Amino acid sequence: MPEEITLQVARYRPEQEDRPTFDEYKVPLRKDWAVLDGLNYIKDELDGTLSYRWSCRMGICGSCGARVNGEPKLTCGTFLTDYAPGPVRIEPLANFPIIRDLVVDLTDFLVKLGAVQPWLIRDEDKPVEEGEYLQTPAELDEYKQFSMCINCMLCYSACPVYGLDDKFLGPAAIALAQRYNLDSRDEGADRRLTVLSQPEGVWGCTFVGECSRACPKGVDPAGAIQRYKLTAATAAVKKLLMPWGQR
Amino acid sequence: MTTQRLYKPRISVLWWLSRRSYTLFVLRELSSLFVGWAVVYLLLLIRAVAGGPVAYQRFLHWSASPWAIVLNVVTAAFLLYHTVTFINLTPQAMVVQVRGRRVPPRLLLGPLYLAWLVVSAVLVWLVVG
Amino acid sequence: MWLLFSGGGMVAALVLPALLILLGVVVPLGLLGAPDHAHLLAVLRFPLTRLTLLAVCFLCLVHAAHRFRYTLQDGLKLTRFDGAIATVCYSAALLGSAAAAYLLFVSL
């Protein structure tokens, strides 16, 4: 195994340049080093000006996403040896505005997340004193997969539709809406319907399916969206047939 | 005070060439053109049949011309691609419950392909008779 | 709309390949003798066939139109012209279906 590997890291220094460029660094190639360890080595030993996000380095906080050789990945869970002998190209996630180097602006997603009302909605809250809402393991399984999203944004980076039209709600936001819709304790599906059934909601998705392939947590947002299309379409037909019907 | 200068990447018109999976996707979507053509072709055939034996012969003759055959071979390929992708994606989009339990997606593929075979066989039988 | 689209997709997936391969490739190449005219006419005149064929044509065309609309928009970055593209695509599908109806129920 070679001793070193070259990382080509995308740099964007807004105070100095108009567009991203690449800088090359040589970092040690060790068996258990993730791409993130390589970046940390650069930051600590070679060049303190490189900016990127990370925190948990155990694949759960969702902050360290970047494109590694073009594929959206969690850099803490992607190993350098898999790319030996290199070089490895590291770029910020696609489809987001770049703030600096590997750091992208996620404001858009947070606005959309709020818009789908990702919280438990009840017609009537049960007082805490009366204990838990019952939920069988099977009911839990119904939505569990969609509750695994770590908001890492790899799916947004992979989805060409989001890249073309940033009004599209996007995979993770819709999957999270489905997470609550499918929760047996929730009664807010109607309220979310208005947001999700807009043209920029589920209908924006053309089922490219890349989102699910990119997702490191097996959330399958593509599946969530297609399933929701059926729900939304049925609701629309119902409304057409019974315009005055119950809510 | 500072001014924020975000770099907004732009997608090129040829984005779908940038990754193999994107290209496959666009090909899948383009199959729609050939679905359209297949329907038109069938309609032409029906018109020929309606027009009597002579018209029908003329149609058969025309359909054996090289360019018609090439077009139809390409169409056939796209239609097959459409069928395979469509069937493979169906379980992802649909959840089937049997006795309150979710059927594992893989198990759904079997019946779908079977249905395809059965429908095809019936059609062939109808046409060839 | 989407229900029609996916319904059409499914119909297209199940029905079209066999028909087209048979009638568009195998028969013209002479690998199989062409079905005779009387037989086809009989099959086509059967009312159930007419209805089914109309449904198949309609669904498949809608499916194709819908998909092609998005392909144009995304593939060529034409989202701005969505309105126009949509009108053209769906009109074409409707026209095709009307032609099918005419052929199946009037000409035959």
Added chain:
Amino acid sequence: MSAIHDVVIVGGGAAGLRAAIAVAEADPRLSVAIVSKVYPMRSHTVSAEGGAAGVIGADDTIEEHIYDTISGGDWLCDQDAVEAFITEAPRELLRLEHWGCPWSREPDGHIAVRPFGGMKKMRTWFAADKTGFHLLHTLFQTSLKYPSVMRYDEWHVTRLLVDDGRVCGVVALELMSGRVEAIYGKAVILATGGCGRVFPFTTNAAIKTGDGMALAYHAGAPLKDMEFVQYHPTGLPFTGILITEAARAEGGWMLNKDGYRYLQDYNLGTPSPGPVLRSMELGPRDRLSQAFVKEQEKGRTIDTPYGPVVHLDLRHLGEKLIDTKLPFVRELCHKYQNIDPVHELVPVRPVVHYMMGGVHTDINGATALTGLYAAGETACVSINGANRLGSNSLPECLVFGARAGTAAAAYAGAAAPAGPAVEAQAADEQRRLEADLRGRGGRERIATIRTEMQTTIEGAAGIYRDGDTLAKAADKLRELRERAAVAALDDASRTFNTELTTALELTGMIDLAEAIVHSALRREESRGAHQRTDFPARDDERFLAHSLVYREADGTPRVEHRPVTITRWPPGERVYGR
């Protein structure tokens, strides 16, 4: 430009979010700001795996959970605080259920509980082994529904504004733009988590640099019981990634080099095939980590490039149980260690995990400074004493987050706005950061100083400590404090300058390292996680007391002691395995 709120909360982890919701529910007219250096859902709470304790079973009682906690903490807990905590924990966990947290369930739909280390009954609620993740996302998503809660995402707080002994806001750096702003609040709640990153080998995320503790310490509030640092017995070598205690609670075994369940040699009970509460592998963390060091001394550990390890054996649990109850453990082992615990032994070693100490608060989260509150790992209400029990920390964040929120709301409703003096302080701080960006004179790399600090503190304040080493470490840290103040910065940019924030974090961490070392030096006894080889016995005569550490004007720490609150549980022997 500067912003004015009623309550400013620093930190968006479990404690911070719970506090924000508490304020919003107490009085919707109060404006709440959550200022966090990372997006709230990235907070370290996300990494918690095992679960959250709260009495729910029919066979369990509040009384027993209190006793487990107090004895687990080697009688250094304030008993009134523990009582309040244990009583309120179940209700907080239920509230979370009502907000949608996907707790694991029994077949009949009720909440399921699992055993945990040091607990006599099964009372740990869990969401598979991603409890913290689900808890944090539930809180974050729920917080989105309150219009009075405003967020400052990726704003790094660098200073507390203090007007005549009263805290009335913070100064923060917006990472994206480099702006430095004052964010005023009648009350400020610190919820910035622990400081595991002071140590070289830790389960803690990169953001756990103890900023809140350092901020409070600088502003004049004392820190409490800083010498109590929890080592978790099962971390993966190299990465320090945690293998949750739940792995042992479900029946995992600790084996030494000879495949022997060595814990039986350390007064922790006798082995039996299944898990036994408060015994063997389910003993408390301090005792398990200490047993590891003894095994190492006897040469019965296994050597690896990343130091000695023992083995965690899960193979007998079977694939099915591992996949339903410990899927994340399997995922982590597979990804980061390239082994499959269904068939292979997992190499583990003790790793720094949790700070029992923190900003000294009362039972409502109020600190020694008016208007300043603290909650979560950054605070020390004194429910954890000398050793925290696993799964007590998440409910602590909830219970005391809520209490601090309610108390701060009540205070802010009545308090007067800040005086003009603080504006000058804010301007001062702006100038300081500007100057840092223009260069600091020094030449040393931040990473060099950080590494020296980490090795120093690990050598002196590890699992076992002694007076001489601690005294030497204290000197070394003083020197590092000076070097860090001028360490070089490569990066002069204002946009997302993570080197600047790293430098700010480092100076805070050195302060905390000094606080740890000085508190440890003064505590001449062994208790819980603090083991002195030169004073191996517990000394209730002199040290049934909390350490309080204050910062002198020149930066040196001054340690005082104050008595522990004992109500109904007189100090006794810690008995496990019997």
